[in-house]
Amino acid sequence: MSNTAKSTTPTVPSAVESKDWTKAPTPELQSGSEDEASVLDAKTKERRRRKQVKREEKQRREEAERRAREEAERKAKEEAERQVREQAEKERAEVQRRAAEVAARQRAMAQEASRKRAREEPEAGPVGEVR
Secondary structure, X not given: OOOOOOOOOXXXXXXXXXXXXXXXXXXXXXXXXXXXXXXXXXXXXXXXXXXXHHHHHHHHHHHHHHHHHHHXXXXXXXXXXHHHHHHHHHHHHHHHHHHHHHXXXXXXXXXXXXXXXXXXXXXOOOOOOOO
C-alpha cells in the first residue's frame, strides 16, 4: 500500500479551485501595504484633527478668560471713577454748604451792625435841635 501523506494544515485553494472567488487571495490584498498605509493615513488625519479641535477649544477658552479679565478690569476702573466722582461731588456740596453758612453769618452780622448803628444814631429831627 502506498503511503499518501496528507497534510493537517489547510491549504488555501487557488482562485480556480475556490467556489467563492471573492475569498481568493489576490496580490494586492496579500501585501496589505496599501491598506495599512491608508489606515495609518486615516489615523494620522484623525489624530491631527483632534489636536486641532483641542487647540481651537483652548484658544476659545483663553479668549473667553481674557475677555472676562478685561471686563472685570473695565468694571473695576469704572467703579473707581464713579467713587472719585461721588467723592468730588460730596466735597463740592460741602464747600457750597460752608459758603452758604458763611454768607448767612455775614448777612446776619451786617443786619446786626445796621440795627446797632440805628440805635446809636440820634433820630434825625429838625435841623439844629440836639437832644
